[in-house]
Amino acid sequence: MTGLYVAAATLFGLAIGSFLNVVIWRVPRGESVAHPPSACPRCGHAIRARDNVPVLSWLLLRGKCRDCGNPISVRYPLVEAGTGVLFAATAWFVGPHWVLPAMLYLAAISVALALIDIDTHRLPNAIVLPAYPVSLVLLALGSWNPGGVAHWDAIVRALVGAVALLLVYGIAFVVYPSGMGFGDVKLAGVLGLYLGWWGWGALFVGWFAAFLLGGIYAVALMIAGRAGRKSGIPFGPWMLLGAAAGIVAGQPLWDWYVGVL
Structure with missing residues (x-):
């Protein structure tokens, strides 16, 4: 049960990490974190749902935008993975x-x-x-x-x-x-x-x-x-x-x- 509990926290953390990437980019600029949908900062194309899976999408796209081919910073998957690890460690430390x-x-x-x-x-x-x-x-x-x-x-x-x-x-x-x-x-x-x-x-x-x-x-x-x-x-x-x-x-x-x- 402990393993499942920590695994669930990890998956939740990965999803939250994806949202935090938006927060980190937009909040200092005074922009809404809800609208518009996430887009490539270089070409402006909206990110497709299949390209918005934490960590995995970045790996499958080899760190590049599907539309313009420009590189996507490795910081994005690192924030997602780091948040997942942090959530897992928190769940393990605090317990149910x-x-x-x-x-x-x-x-x-x-x-x-x-x-x-x-x-x-x-x-x-x-x-x-x-x-x-x-x-x-x-x-x-x-x-x-x-x-x-x-x-x-x-x-x-x-x-x-x-x-x-x-x-x-x-x-x-x-x-x-x-x-x-x-x-x-x-x-x-x-x-x-x-x-x-x-x-x-x-x-x-x-x-x-x-x-x-x-x-x-x-x-x-x-x-x-x-x-x-x-x-x-x-x-x-x-x-x-x-x-x-x-x-x-x-x-x-x-x-x-x-x-x-």
């Missing part, structure tokens, strides 16, 4: 629990936000702001846990976590505005919801890991001569990666640390 929809939603917006931030150094309000009510409702469903034991303390922690990270990132933005964008502050509240839901240890480790990983990356770029002290580096992907580390390993690390003390 009512919080799974919330975690799959976080996984989906993480892919979109990370790539958009890398491309444009922006975290669009069109994705970040709706994530607050959607995440809160889905996490409340996870706390309710119909048919099982309710965990209302988790949703209280989630709210505290959101406020805590908003304050921490907000203060950092005010003190050093050139080092952090306001989009990072808004994203911090969303991630605080999830980290708080999973525990105080997840919240602390997720916050710390973002700055640790982002700092290591920035130092590595400077050592390699690819960035200077004033270079702009997208921080959103590191916030998301730090949150993932907090959710997966934060609470065990925190419990171990407290035990050592």
Whole structure:
């Protein structure tokens, strides 16, 4: 049953990944993600249904448009495959629990936000702001846990976590505005919801890991001569990666640390 459960999540992730490719391309340009249908960015021909199967269509077309023959970026199948793998890993980690929809939603917006931030150094309000009510409702469903034991303390922690990270990132933005964008502050509240839901240890480790990983990356770029002290580096992907580390390993690390003390 576990194998079927993860396999279903993988297929769902592949389909969502195909949609995320549209989101990543259109949202930063202020375009609708619903209309018009997907088309080749070079010749403008609408993509046929048989050519819109995640990963498989790109392989069968050998990475080229059926109509104009121009190459299609390998990023499209990588986003689809990566989202499928991420959904599978999320389903395996969470298991058959009512919080799974919330975690799959976080996984989906993480892919979109990370790539958009890398491309444009922006975290669009069109994705970040709706994530607050959607995440809160889905996490409340996870706390309710119909048919099982309710965990209302988790949703209280989630709210505290959101406020805590908003304050921490907000203060950092005010003190050093050139080092952090306001989009990072808004994203911090969303991630605080999830980290708080999973525990105080997840919240602390997720916050710390973002700055640790982002700092290591920035130092590595400077050592390699690819960035200077004033270079702009997208921080959103590191916030998301730090949150993932907090959710997966934060609470065990925190419990171990407290035990050592």
